[in-house]
Amino acid sequence: MARLNLLEETRFEKVPVTVYPNQDVASIQVANRIASIIKEKQANGETAVLGLATGATPIKVYKELVRLHKEEGLSFKNVVTFNLDEYYPMQPTAVQSYVTFMNKNLFDHVDIPRENINIPDGTLAEDQVQAFCEAYEQKISNLGGLDIQILGIGRTGHIGFNEPGSAPNSGTRLVTLDDLTRRDASHDFGGKENVPTKAITMGVGTIFKAREIILMAWNEKKAEIVKKAVEGEISSDIPATFLQLSDHVEFILDEGAACLLTRFDTPWLAHDVEWTDSLIKKAVVWLSLKLNKAILKLTDDDYNNNGMASLSTTKGPAYNINIKIFNELQRTITGWPGGKPGVDDSNRPERAEPARKNAILFSPHPDDDVISMGGTFIRLADQGHNVHVAYQTSGNNAVWDDDARRFLEFATDITKELGDDAAKLENLYNESNAYFAKKQPKEIDPEIIRKVKAYIRKGEAIAGARFVGLPDENIHFQDLPFYDRQKFSKDVSFEDDIQQTMELLRQVKPHQVFAAGDFHDPHGTHKVCFDIILEALTRLRATEEWAKDCWLWLYRGAWYEFPMHEIEMAVPLSPQEVKRKRLAIFKHQSQKDLPVFPGDDPREFWVRAEDRTTYTAGLYRKLGLADYEAIEAFVKWKFD
Incomplete structure (x- = not known):
């Protein structure tokens, strides 16, 4: 019965999804799975081949791997890594480079041999990139393929830098970055104009060859694209949907990233629910907006035809539910955010007293x-x-x-006008300009x-x-x-x-x-x-x-x-x-x-x-x- 309930609950989801309370717990789980692969390969005298990702999503995974190395003796001497991507062009010493990222978050803190680290080379001349990409693919194949590939997901639905339009059989190559991807990276580069327009990335086809694929996503900012990737139709417009074709993929999410999946967002459509007060309010608001009908105009048929029959039969009729929710919403509205003095505040958001808060x-x-x-x-x-x-x-x-310069100019001029010590301020202004x-x-x-x-x-x-x-x-x-x-x-x-x-x-x-x-x-x-x-x-x-x-x-x-x-x-x-x-x-x-x-x-x-x-x-x-x-x-x- 438990298995049937799970299937019913997740029937909208086209890939296996595991949801953890927060990204800390989820990251530890992912790190432990990577560590298990490393240890198993060590026990057999084999090399563990890891596909790694960058960005904010895997940072806590790497932090836990470092802890396992330092505190529990996990060795990386038998590990070979291949990173998904790198901006192009990009110097490896740049703050924004993925070489810097990986060194800072993982490689500088574990015992992996440097020759076992593989990251796309952002310094190549453009006419050398194709040969490099072919060699990158061949090196992965020569090692027997990736044992595990970890992924994040961009808001365009990209995995790696496989942007919308990527083919499901694509290999490692030079790509042009989507404008949204560049906007999301603008903070790291001090403005979108400084973000490279291209990147070298493993292809979707390369990722698919991994024996295990884990896509991670954290917080509500990723919820919308996660829903499309998990429940939407397969489309090159959202490359992450190609993962629905894999038999060895799992999405690992925190509660924020999972919040728009049907079983969490509108659970009454996915399975039988216990109709709590908060869930009733959510469902009635959803139904009203879905049908574009005022709450007080909703009918029993509206409830029955939109997955809410159990609500109307157990808590109804609809009219009674509508009145209750309407009144609850009405009571949220107040022109007195500090409380209205001298009135009954039992149904008001804020207390009446003290009158002056x-x-x-x-x-x-x-x-x-x-x-x-x-x-x-x-x-x-x-x-x-x-x-x-x-x-x-x-x-x-x-x-x-420019604003800082403008204010310094003003301060310099006013100081001169007042006859105060202008030399220090003028020196600051000149040094700032330089x-x-x-x-x-x-x-x-x-x-x-x-x-x-x-x-x-x-x-x-x-x-x-x-x-x-x-x-x-x-x-x-x-x-x-x-x-x-x-x-x-x-x-x-x-x-x-x-x-x-x-x-x-x-x-x-x-x-x-x-x-x-x-x-x-x-x-x-x-x-x-x-x-x-x-x-x-x-x-x-x-x-x-x-x-x-x-x-x-x-x-x-x-x-x-x-x-x-x-x-x-x-x-x-x-x-x-x-x-x-x-x-x-x-x-x-x-x-x-x-x-x-x-x-x-x-x-x-x-x-x-x-x-x-x-x-x-x-x-x-x-x-x-x-x-x-x-x-x-x-x-x-x-x-x-």
Whole structure:
């Protein structure tokens, strides 16, 4: 029976899929499978031939392999490796090269003979590449083929650098990179214009010859392409779908990457479910949007014809379910994000008392506050709450060199005008000009330049907070140390960041904390900043009474909104408030027009923010609720 249930649950999936709670657990499992192959080959006096991948996905696999080597004696002396790909052209010593990546994350820490390492050569003349690729294939064949190939997946569906249009029998070759692939790599290269347009990659056919293939994917950012690769039709538009043709492939995912698979996203379509309150809400919202019918207009036939017959028969009729879910959604909407004083708050998102709350809004970057929840920020200040804002990082990464030069020119001129010591500032200006002239992509700025860029963003953040209505003493520029430390090492301690955050929280003693819950941030800063806040609050709740009464609200930024069924507080904005929010965003002049790291969305941040909140308001309207100009959405964190 268990086997039948599993088959029913996974019937939409065309490849074997294993889902782990998080990427840490999954990575250890993959590392153990690789280690087992190595040990088995050692026991038989044979060579283990590994196909390896680069990028963020396999880093923790390599970290565990290094641990197994150092702590448990796993030897790599009988291992030969072949990497999937390399940018072209690319010097092996470049920071972005996959030679550097593999040395840093694996090879420099284990006992593999250097002659056993094979990585495509990005230094070849173009007329030598084809011969190199043929020799690469032959060398794999001469060793008896790959024992295991590990893969990640790009958002184009590429495996290796086999972009859309690749053939299922393709071999190692020189390819042109998709524009989305280059945009995703732009952060590593200091801009898309610096990302190579080509790469050398193993082909799909080469990958298929491996005796075992493992494709790994982590977090919700990969969920959409994972669903297409696992449940979609085989197509050269998504090369990862070719893996459906293999009998020896497995997708290993964390819960985030798996969240859009049918058995997790709409499980009532895949198997019998226990209809919990949260699942009922999710299903009814899904059905309403799918049929483009307001919730109160859904019928029993609608439920029965769309995989929800068991819901209407066990919890129905449909009318009763519709009324319940409609009321739940209606109660999320409030014009009083700090709570409405003197009213019954039993069905409201926030408490009525105290009438004037201490609130602190944590902003990972200096503009996330107004971009993500600017309307709510303004509303809290207008309604008389004691609102503080804390800018967690300097954001100096995201300032153009030209902006830094412009501000230095201004500072030099004003210093001369005032008759102060202009020589030091002029020297800084001249040295900065010389540095900018020879600066390489992704080169880390010297400390003084980082400070200049931080001051630019600090001034903009203060201007934005003042525009909202905050007094200067309620504006805190934390400049948490981890942000600059991580430029030099990813293995950093966050203890002083946590202590600094705890001290600020003690100072404010907030009833409300607003924090960025947008963990899709492509650069990872939002998640780190949230973890620091969560740890600080968790420690305080264990020892200080006020902290136990502190509610933590999560907002999201310019990338994604919370799913409708998860929203617990929805703050509607009038057209006038949308305009005020826009003007607050405009105070961040260095981020307007073309930010340094725009991601893969060409819209300006203020446009993204308005489109997102307008879209959320549109969803409420489609569900049959009131029609607002815009809505900012929040989810309350549940402490254990």
